[in-house]
Amino acid sequence: MNLTAPNLISLSRIGTAPILIYLLLFTGPIASVLAAAVFLVATLSDYLDGYLARSYGSGSTLGKFLDPLADKIVVTVALIMLAGMQRSPRVPAWMVAVLVSREIAVTGLRAMAMSEGGLVVAAGELGKYKMVLQALAIEALLVHYTYFHVDFFAGGIFLLWIALVVSVWSGLEYYIKFMDVLAPSRAGSAARERTFDKRRVGG
Secondary structure (H helix, E strand, O other), rough: OOOHHHHHHHHHHHHHHHHHHHOOOOOOHHHHHHHHHHHHOOOOOOOOHHHHHOOOOOHHHHHHHHHHHHHHHHHHHHHHHHHHHHOOOOOOOOHHHHHHHHHHHHHHHHHHHHHOOOOOOOOHHHHHHHHHHHHHHHHHHHHHHEOEEEEHHHHHHHHHHHHHHHHHHHHHHHHHHHHHHHHHHHHHHHHHHHHHHHHHHOO
């Protein structure tokens, strides 16, 4: 196992998930601010490991797996805990269900692409916007309370609505790109199989 600096950062980001779960068992302002701080550190570490991998050429196959996995674990944990918290107002469960389902669907499509001869379907610009909007929304929702006359929950829900629309849109875009990449690959495989069959019959 190649534990480069970016990989260690991704693993540490996964390690923030149980901390978030514990902090979000409490509904008070202190626990909320601490949870927001933990999520902020996790979000910033995502950019840090990407920077290190690009700048120092320390990217690896393991890193390509760990980085998106860490993102999905932290975001999913935060959203599910926010929907289940015993405080009012709280994040609607249906919004969390849509966002998490989208992540599972895209992950499944990515796995299918990899199984088709290692095809890679790159994420589009919308996917990047979705990540930023989602992170900002969750950060505000974790703070939850009003500080300096700013209602963080209301702001977070507003951003989450935008993130939801962009998330579904980018998911559909990813599916279309996936089909565009997959179709030529399958056509090529079918052609190779026909050629092989003809040679076998001819032989």
